[in-house]
Amino acid sequence: MKDNPPLPVVIVAGLHADARTQVVEQLLHSVPGSVALHHNLATAADGTVQRTIRDAAGELSRDNAPLVNDCACCALREDLVPELERLAASGLTRLAVVELWDSVEPKAMAEVVTAHGDGVSLSNVITAVDPALVLPYLANGDDLSEAGLAAASTDERTVGDTFARQLEYAPVLALIDNPDADEEDRALVAQLHPTASRVPAIDCEQLVQLAFSTGFDVDTAAAAQHPACALLPQESEEAGVSTLVWRRQRPFHPERLYRALEDLCCAAVRSRGRFWLADRLESLLAWDAAGGALCVEYAGPWLASLPDAAWELVPPMRRAAAALDWHPVHGDCCQHLVFTSPGLDRDGLERLLESCLLTDEEYAAGPQAWRQLPAAFDSLLDPAS
Template identity: 45%
Template sequence: MSTPVVLIAGLHAPARTAAVDRLLHDHPGAVAIHHDLREVVRERVERVVRDRSGILDLAEVRLAHGCVTCTVREDLLPELIRRAATASLLIVELWDAVEPRAVAEAVDCEEAHGVLRLTSVLTALDAVHMPIDITRGDRLAETGQVAAAGDQRFLAEVLARQIEYATGLVLHGGDTEDEELSRAVLDHLAPVTPVFGDDALPEVTGAALCTGMLAERIDPATARLPVDARTDEITTVVWHRLRPLHPARLFETVDELVTTSVRSRGRFWLATRPEQMLAWDAVAGVVSVEDAGPWLAALPQAAWEMVSPARRAAAALDWDEVTGDRVQHLVFTGPDLDPGHVHALLDSCLLTEEEMLAGSDAWAGYDDPFTGVLDLKETA
């Protein structure tokens, strides 16, 4: 019988610790493992193993290369397998800036099958800090929460990924007003993910999760994007169109789009790149545009069998006789967003009737400011 494993992610240690303590209390025989990565840039990590009675083991781990991946591969996974025989539940408390996806996929590996089963990915959130953190444009290096040498990620970027990948969210601290605001924000950022208090956590000893399905929940081609919503001062606006975007006009609007919203994401296509699905990912004023692979309409039908059922289902929902699965599907969340303004701004970036009639040969000659971003990433 495999041993259940639950991951606890989160930027703030007190929130994570409260969730871990509750699980240890509720599950006799549970063991928690935490790697302190403050010295990881010096290739040194401290591993702490504890149960409800206190610390069981404290060890310094030396790594050949100081990084989170090395820590998981060289120490966490072997430690989990070693303790599986005697623990009723294994709890992995991740370091502040660690995103749970990579760790979840490492645990859900062939080496551990039959010994470990990943059952939950929880993100513990500080109810006082979370609504502010998601708006912060600071890099991790500026906040003291770096997870590896040369880490250039932004705090809000990491927080968004911790929230959106999780199977459950756990609120800690603050007063009633803090909790209500946090729940309102989470209703927009992750509307289908259950939210718990740290005094009543979800069941974590059930069936194994499929990390492939977890990835599909957030990957651009298959992501479960939020819908139009308004709660108090927070608004989520969905923009869904079929026409291609003019790259130069869209590029000129990027700054306004990302500064008027706190979080935005989705998939889109440019007239100059009809075969490429592009992923839009922005948080706290920082935007990333990346190649997310080909649209199914750009592939021979024989190749469709090579993609996942979820990918084919998502394409079918968006399918149009002319554009195929090519679609503009972007979602923006922020305080007091004006849906009309967001729609008008983006609609102005679509090709006009005259430009549509000019055809793809004319589109190929448009100035494309995204070339410097996308082509650089493709050759990196």
């Protein structure tokens, strides 16, 4: 195996199964000697995950892998790397296309292949997208289990937040041609992930070029999604779709923000970013909402709360993000939230957000007084308390 050059591996992900299949077939027919691996997690209820390997002519093999810890995704991780290594060792495969099952997120699989694959090289990650389905999928707050798409019995993700992460992680979005898609649909895709390469799924030459990219950096991709240094979209307005970037350097009043959560997370089809609560001054909090469902999590300390010596241990992207938000008094502590949606009520949303900040009088009282404000977020951030 060591005598062979690394086997290029491209991951194709996405909840839009028909779009995903179209992209995979395009690659198989455009690259002689390519094969596609697919693990069907729908068979997990029977205690196995079904693996198929195919090329442009059809199916080459079909086998079952047992569940690991009652988790279909764990079985996928345990089975995928050995299969890729076997293909690499044969020296007969020019490109391995990993077609992920519907709700499997590419981040975890990209990191597994990069960390454990011997003789393979992850060249790129592509999410296949049907533009006409982006809005209905993002707006879908159903649990994956209700849709028959859960990857484990403990899977609590929703359709909307899963699709959002699939779309926003991949540096390449392959768009199929659906006559039902309009300018609003295409504007929504562009604003949700403005830095992605958006490629028509029928563009064989460009797809192949991206599949043989020089390499995919999982650390950079993870940092781009981490709330502390996310490459969040910029202000935009096109075809009835708006992106509002709201940045302030005054903390939220925890109780007023908590009361406004339902209205805020329903104000846009997608919102994300980082925020600052007056009673948790050192805590950088992550905001992640899709389909009317909101996830609020602790994402580490603000850099302003760390000793200078600790900065050397912080990744460069994190330091760069902090520098952009830096305030002479509060450091990088800030509100940086981004809302994207068709028909966004910008003025109403800004008024609601502003009403959740500390008033001038509350702000003037200072940090000691802020810490005494009602700890309204304890139930979300400290559920065990």
